[in-house]
Amino acid sequence: MLAVVAAPVAALSGSLRPGLAAPVGAGIAGLAAVATLVGWLSGGGAVDVAWAPSLDLRFAIELDGLAALYSLLATGIGFAVLVYSSRYLPLHLEHEREATGTSDPGVRFYFFILLFMGSMVGLAMAQDLILVFVFWDLTAIASYYLIGFDRHKEESRASALMALLVTGITAVLLLIGALVFYAAYGTFSIPELVELTEPGALVTLAGGLIAVAGLAKSAQVPFQFWLPRAMAAPTPVSAYLHSAAMVAAGVLLIGRVYPLLQKSEVLLNALLVIGLLSIAVGGIIALTRNVMKQLLAYSTISQYGYVVFMFGLGGEYGAMAASFYVIAHALSKSALFLTAGAVTEATHETEISRIGGLARRMPLLAAASGAAAAGLAALPLTIGFFKDELLFDAALERGAPFAGLALLAAVLTLAYTWRFWSGVFLGEARGHAERVPWALVAPVAVLGSLVLVGGILVEPFAALARDAGAASFDAPVEVEPAYHLEASPENLLALATYAIGALVILSRPIWIGAARAFARAGELAGPERAYNAALRGLNRFSDFIHTIEVRDLRGRVATILVPSGILVGLGILATPSGDVYRVGEVTGDDVPLVLALAAAAIATVAIIFTKKHVTLVLVLSSAGFATAVAFAFFGAPDVALVAILIETLITLLVLGTLKLIPRKVLESGARIPVRQVWRKGSVAAVAGATAFVVAWGTLSQPSAVEGGAAARLTELAPEAHANDVVTVILADFRALDTIGEVTVVALVLLGVATLLFRGRLP
Amino acid sequence: MTLLSLPIGITWVLGTVLAMLDGRRPLVGWLSVAGLGASFVSVIVLSVTVVQNGPLEMVAGGWPEGVGIQLRADVLGVTFALVSSAVIFFALVYEVMGGVRSRTFPAFVLFVNTGLMGIFLTGDIFNFYVFFEISMVAAYVLTGYRERDYQVRAAFIFAIVNLIGSVIFLVAVGGLYHLTGSLDMQIVAERITQAELAPTVSIAAAILVAFGLKLGLFPFHYWLPAVYVGSHASVVAILSGALANIGGYGLLRFGGDILPEVLALGAPVIIILGTASIIYGALQAVSRRSPAEVMAYSAIGQVGYILIALGIGGPIGFAAAVLYAVVNSLNKLLLFLAIGLRGPLVGVAFAIGAFSVAGVPPAPGFLGKLALFRTGLEMESLANSIALVTLIFLGGALSFLYSFQVYQRVYMKPDQTPPAPPMQTDPFSAGGPNKPSPLAVRGMVVVLAALVVAVGVWPEPLLVLSDGAAAVLAGGAGGAP
Amino acid sequence: MILLISLTIAIIFGAGAFLILQRNLIRIVIGVILISNAANLYIIAAGLSRGEPPIYPLPEGAQVSDPLVQAMVLTAIVISSSIAAILLALVYRLYVSHDTLDLEEISRAERRAAERLDSGESLDDRESSEGRPEREERP
Amino acid sequence: MTEGGKKAPVEGVTSTLTQVIAKVLLVPTLMIAVATLFKGYAQTGDGFSAGVIAALAIVLQYLAFGREVVERYLPVQGLGTLSWLGLLLALGVAAVGLFRGDALFTHYPAPGAEVIHIGTVEVITAVLFDVGIFLLVFGYAVGAVRIIAGVIQRQESGEPEEEAVYHDTEERLARREERA
Incomplete structure (x- = not known):
């Protein structure tokens, strides 16, 4: 297994x-x-x-x-x-x-x-x-x-x-x-x-x-x-x-x-409706198709419509009949498809109207597929007969109207099956036909004979279907298909099928126009059209928004800053802000710090108005130095020292880089139109305001440093043999940070070397 | 204690050594592969230990907790470490097999790994930032790998955007310290509940922006297509498969573990952003012509799913977020590596990736979809559930569409005609754009595809990990004991 | 004081943002440096317990500045400044390959690349010259 | 920067002045750097600042004398590698604890234990760690300057810029022609 x-x-x-x-x-x-x-x-x-x-x-x-x-x-x-x-x-x-x-x-x-x-x-x-x-x-x-x-x-x-x-x-x-x-x-x-x-x-x-x-x-x-x-x-x-x-x-x-x-009763009824619709749509369109495989395809839709219909009918019969139907259909339909393939191999044609009369040239194939077709059309002595018998049984169990519908369905099947088989094998011979290898015929023959065998020895198939039906029905199923030579309703319905079927076949010229119109309507307004339209529409829409993105959004840092501002703003709005903000007080001791901060802010603003790049860098470094001074007034001499050193170094590096690039290129795009200045200025204002809200909101909170980590670090510093607490934090308590930081530095060197120096370390 | 240091340490030391050597030499390349392999194995061992015995902790320097930096491996961390490490490993093998073109490539890849392992295994928010920068700096340079015009452009865009993200994150770290007086994640989580809500929320918004940028979440995504389309295949695999995990992990860690209350408060915003991302990314992807572009936009959409699961939260939501992040990493790895190649067999690998993106079993993507639907059904109100499930369904349908439209366009061709050159990368061999890539590289990608399928067929380890990770988060403030 | 510091931070950040939005790459880099400065200032302000430098011997009973934020800021300053260096290298590299420092021109190249992809070409088709030599080591 | 051009007289004076200052400052600056490095535990400063200070001393030489002179007289080749060796040293210090069964980054002697002094310098592994950082930062700063100097020299010697890149775009060539 x-x-x-x-x-x-x-x-x-x-x-x-x-x-x-x-x-x-x-x-x-x-x-x-x-x-x-x-x-x-x-x-x-x-x-x-x-x-x-x-x-x-x-x-x-x-x-x-x-x-x-x-x-x-x-x-x-x-x-x-x-x-x-x-x-x-x-x-x-x-x-x-x-x-x-x-x-x-x-x-x-x-x-x-x-x-x-x-x-x-x-x-x-x-x-x-x-x-x-x-x-x-x-x-x-x-x-x-x-x-x-x-x-x-x-x-x-x-x-x-x-x-x-x-x-x-x-x-x-x-x-x-x-x-x-x-x-x-x-x-x-x-x-x-x-x-x-x-x-x-x-x-x-x-x-x-x-x-x-x-x-x-x-x-x-x-x-x-x-x-x-x-x-x-x-x-x-x-x-x-x-x-x-x-x-x-x-x-x-x-x-x-x-x-x-x-x-669920609702579901069963839904299955009924969908099954019927499928039977009708598939069957009617199958009648109008000319390409063999197309005809068979629509017939499949219709045939599985039956199965769904039978599931919808429900009950013991429904479950068992559905299973049996699948067997019968599978044997017949596969044989018919293989027939179509073999015929196409022989004649190089796919359309029924271009072939015909092949029965004489390919008798075995004709017979085998005839058996299969008979099975599909539910003629006696084929397994198909029983499938319709069970269908009628199940429908009758549900009520007379359903039996009527089942009858119509069976008629459709008979009609298009006849159209397929007779169109291919009967009538006057058209076109040429080559011999086809046995391997293309033998499977059809086997399947066809199985259809016939099933028509006589139905019990094995029925047993299988009963078992399957039991699994679906969730209870044992006791349905025995057999020939009953009496005027039972099923038999009468079967006879009616043949009679009406023959009528339909003969009256083809009368209804074919209507059927074609139906098929055409389906093409114009059916779900396939909806599918294609949806696909095309989606692609077009996708192109449309892509154009927007590439034209207006790519390369726009503003698309980060503004939404960030909105997010923070939302956060602020969503939370109570009673006495969150404090102005804080300025004492005499703070004056140097205030001055340093002011210097930093002024220098920074000056950067915006500086045109020349060298001046720009110098103003930048003065802003940096002012910040460093502010650090010193925060009681952070270590930081101030490093900030000044780093500021010096980075100033040198920027100046060095500027030296590498011709002045004309350097100034490219440095001037922007006034209109853009306003737009960018307002985005920058949003960013600044966001920063302000975050900074003020958090800094207004009483600092939790008391009882925090810092106090303990200060206490423990002598343990680590050091006087300068900051240094000991860097080299011991949080040495992992430090080594990470210097790794970044080393990586930057390597990166610069990669970009400018082919990765050789200088 | 050693076990906890190994994943970070191995590649750190080896990367330092290799930085001084010429990475184009095959020996150096394979050495780096061996190092990453060793690192990966150590992560596996660590994961098994953590899953079986609970979290491992170590304070660097042997100081008491709260003084030194705490390293902590819990299931959430090791899950991300595991998948990121695997992604980087395969990307590196891919590149070394095809021939490294830059002296520094292997070293940078090793440092990306170091940074990521550090991020996933640290229990200290500032240390998180430092490791974050290590991997980012390495990634900035890697993005420009091969230095074509568009690759340099990509590197610049990537660097600028992510620097803004880094600064925003740094501000958030400072804010958390100010409010709690500590940098230790567990202590921060305990103390933040006593702080006022308003400043906490603004910090949380900053964190969301920082990690949203990393993930390429709509509307912070604009850098992503240019970078994912422009960069070299193995680099994109690393960026999208490993580095993007920082975003997912960061949101889970900071949102679910450290700021669970704010996460609950901001859930609607997160879910809306996720939704927008899914729809926007998928719609953009539908009509894109080149596989790399499709997958870049797809990445934007896929991230949205993680956000939605995170927003819903709870054991099921968090587990789904972790699961989806892992599966998404694997998909992206496979797809971007396949996109970089040409020749027979490549289509197979791409197809498996595409099936995974579309959520078709047995590729693991269906597990992600399954977990998401399950999460969607967990919503409290029925209307929300239906809306969300419909949305995920639509997103899935679109991903089906774009994956296979582009698959058909590029790969579903007769085997014998040379396939149209996949758009993005240059061929490995100098033999012209239509020459198939070396068989060994293609073979490796197919093996990778098989491994990805294996994850889908035997998903239990992954499920155990994601459930464990979710348990860490759902354990409430402070995470696992 | 709190308000003043916050205002300074906001001004520096806003100025940085304004520069980042410019077209000239050098200005963009400077903008990034500025917003890093703002972040550093914020962190040092976050430990707003100003006092004596935390160096032993500590004066009796005096308020000591928070050493931890100092260590953090040191780390952050070093990282941000070294990253500025790599940005500068990238800018130079962009100049070498695009011969401009105007972001608009670079975005235009980006758009052209996107169009090429849409028309089904490879990015490599036009930008690379045929038979380009491998990058060889110079002696 | 050594080329005079039209402003030669003025630049000549400045450069002579800088050269003198640079020469005078070199050794003291390096000494200050070393002092900053080893006294860091007691006073402001640490390996990092020491590295930058030392590097600035070298950078000053570059500014004053130009690349060729400096590289002839000072052993600056391979300083980039030095930075990675410094990192390796720092990593080694970090790993010592692991080999002794302690946590990562455990410094010796242990907290509270007796420290050996050589003069005023304390012998603890943390200082070794700082030395690693000193080397790294020093190597970094000097290396970065050397790269810039190298590129300047490449440009001045008229080597085609294309050599450094892979390829040219059409528009770039057009722009270049326009400028020429």
């Missing part, structure tokens, strides 16, 4: 040698499928180990019915797809090489598709919401690279990005939903949550968030637009994406958290 999770790793080793990648990948997929089957038959199994206990994250996986179903799909159909691509991919790459002139080994493909498979299996088994989220995003990553496989095509890259954005961003809702549950119940474990939760607003909210993530991934309205775009991927990817991975992951998630969802 765990071999499945290891699949990507093995694939990586295999992909180191391009030739080996395909068989190794397919082999792993096959093995994994068998392992899953055996695992399921032997009653499943579970692993539950702590992952990150600090966040209550658990690596909890269990192979229950639901997990088994989706794992089997992922690995089984994965196997078929891999066999198919072992032949398809080289052809595809050949075309691309012709188109672009570059060759690509394509090993990426195997790596990501196996990663896709592995994460899908992991997702199926995960029982912890965060773990679900992890695998969920892994599938998004894998699909991103697979959809964008043809990197040189703008279209595939844009489609890949779209798929990633839509599914990735909505995935965050899943995370939020999980966290809402966690905030309320303290666990991420789904089984535990099922036991703990009570119906209420919280479940609706959190469950709703999770469901949105699921719906987006399953390409339900209004998120459906990414899926048809994703057709830019190579065909095997599309087949896989639609039937067993990515899109299926959405309904898998809904199935997984269904025990929670069904506690």
